[in-house]
Amino acid sequence: MIIRLFIFLLVVLGLGWGFSWIADRPGLISITWQDHLIETSIMVAATMVVALIAAVMIVWWVIGVIWTSPLSVRRYFRTRKRDRGYQALSTGLIAAGAGNAVLARKMSIRTRGLLSADQEPLIHLLEAQAALIEGRHADARAKFEQMAEDPETRELGLRGLYMEARRLGANEAARQYAEKAVEHAPYLPWAAQATLESRSQSGRWDEAIQLLDQQRAASVLERGEAERLKAILLTAKAGERLEGDPNGAREDAKAALKLAKGLVPAAIIAAKAYLREDNIRKAASILESAWKIEPHPDLGRTYVRARSGDSTLDRLKRAEKLEALRPNNIESLLVVAQAALDAQQFPKARAKAEAAARMQSREAAYLLLADIEEAETGDQGRVRHWMAQALRAGRDPAWVADGIVSDKWLPLSPVTGRLDAFEWKVPFGQIEGPVEDGTLAADEAIATLPAITIREDVTPAVETPENESINQVVADMQPVVVPQEDLAVAAKTPTATNVTAEQPPEAEKQDEPVPFFGRPPDDPGVKDASAEKSPTRLRLY
Incomplete structure (x- = not known):
């Protein structure tokens, strides 16, 4: 102008x-x-x-x-x-989006009379949406197929067919529609995501990684998200190659660690690949680096048991090295406590497990204390005490995805097929219950621990001093014979040690009439004469 x-x-x-x-x-x-x-x-x-x-x-x-x-x-x-036709088309699309089937159908008919479908392909979309709202899915699929044949509306038609296939549960058909859409437009987020998940589910990791690189080049995904997903795909690929091709699995796992340094499964796979080559130093270096970022029980178990020929004391030393890398951490304390239990160093194991319970009231700490009690004293009362504390404590974290708890990490959710769905966290269904302070709960549990009750069929563990011979220890554990006169005094005097009295040997019993059922009567007024003539043995612990 x-x-x-x-x-x-x-x-x-x-x-x-x-x-x-x-x-x-x-x-x-x-x-x-x-x-x-x-x-x-x-x-x-x-x-x-x-x-x-x-x-x-x-x-x-x-x-x-x-x-x-x-x-x-x-x-x-x-x-x-x-x-007037475009006005009717606009009104119809708005009505279809709002779910007004009557108005959408009315505007669809009016648009058909005012506009030509060859000139305006959105008429097919309006008719398909109106059919979906009215429940005429067959007509809607026919419209989407017609749109998929037109280059101008191909992407829109394929998406409609993909959604219909997902609704009917035809996952293979949905995968094919997504694959076809990706061939023409790899930048479509829905098609790329669906194709990425389908290729991952079928184990085509290289094709999935290639598609992910295309999305990254087209700026469909942000850099951080793309690198995280690529690390997940590389880790899954390495996990499948670990048994047959350890070298290839190691390289894939190391590439995944470069993209996501704190990815625990990748660190474990890389370390196992090095261990298959007897390269303990590099395996330990990878596990230590990952442990510094995020202490994890799987990392601790792999690190402590890196060499199958190590003694329990060697494993304890390795566990203590992990604790030095991340001190004041509950996972470090639990790893050391378990290694000390395996080495039968019960005081250290108990101290570390109690420290872990004080730091965070978790069932793993109390279950470990129950194992220590079983191995050290064999007192079932104390074992049940720790088991009861484990029931009251908070649950341990696990690999969780879409409400499914797995004992190992998986690259895909078994429910939805979503990539990178598993997280290391406390399962949602197990959070319920009283929330207690870890230090107070542990202190109360330790304070209410019952005294040790020694059973005759259980031989308690005895710590032997270095300057004392085995014969001396055995001699100290022999039964002590106490006269009958001292027995009455001992029975009236309370002691901290539980005492169990045995009946005199059969050889020392005097001849007397055999009572009914071969034993003295149950009447407390009748005395056993043999008890006054023979001493009684006591076993003191």
Whole structure:
């Protein structure tokens, strides 16, 4: 518009300058035509020429308007009809989005009468959406198939077919629609995500990684998310190659660790691959690096049992090295406590397990204390005490995805097939219950621990001093014979040690009439004469 105005101003200025130039240079024009002499000034002649040109232009415009008036009239009504059709199409799409099936169907019919489906492909979309709302899924699928054949609406039609296949549970058909969409448009998020999950479920890790790289190049995924998903795919690939190709599994796991340094499964796979090559140093380095980022029980078990020929004391030293890397951590304390239990160093195991319970009231700490109690004292009362504390304590974290708890990490959710779904956390269904402070709960549990009750069929563990011989220890554990006179005094005096009395040997019993059922009567008024004539043995612990 501004350009046209500028050109108009230039034309007006040009005419004004031309008339002014002619006015400054007067003259006379004579024309002889058929014995007629016509004389006029230059100014008049120029004015007549301009007026003639303007008249011709006006006449030409009038003739053009009259000539094109039928076309103009048709164009006017066609434009009006098109506008009404687009208005009906817009109203119908809004009604379909709102779930108004009646209005959507009405606007669909009106749009069909006002617009041509060949010129406006959105009419197919409106009809398909109206059919879906009304429950006519077969008609909707037919519309989506028709749209999938048109290059202009191919992506929209494939998405509709994909959603219908997912609704019907036809996962293979949905996968094929997504694959077809990715071939033409790898930048579509829904198609790329579905294809990525389907390729991962079928174990086509290389194709999944290639598609992920395409998404990253097309800026469909952010850099951090793309690197995380690629690390998951590399870890899954390494896990499958670990048995048959340890070298390839090691390289894939190391590449995954470069993208996600705290990925525990990748660190474990890389370490196991190095261990298969007897490269303990590099395996330990990878596990230690991962332990510094995030202490995990699986890392601790793999690190402590890196060499199958190590003694329990060697494993304890390795566990203590992990504790030095991440001190004041519950996982470090539990690893050391378990290693100390395996090495039968019960005081250290008990101290570490109690420290872990004080740091965080978790069932793993109390179950470990129960194992220590079973191995050290064999007292079932104390074992049951720790088991009861484990029931009250908070649950241990586990690999959880979509409500499913797994004992090992998986790259995909078994429920939805979603990639990178598993998280190391406390299962949601196990959070219920009283929330207690770890230190207070552990202190109360330790304070209420029952005293040791020694059973005759259980030999307690005895710590042998280094300067004392085995014979001396065995001699101290022999039964002590106490006279009957001291027995009455001992029975009246309470002691901290539980005492169990044995009946005298059969050889020392005096001849006497055998009572009913071969034993003295149950009447407390009848005394056993043999008890006064023979000493009683006591076993003291």
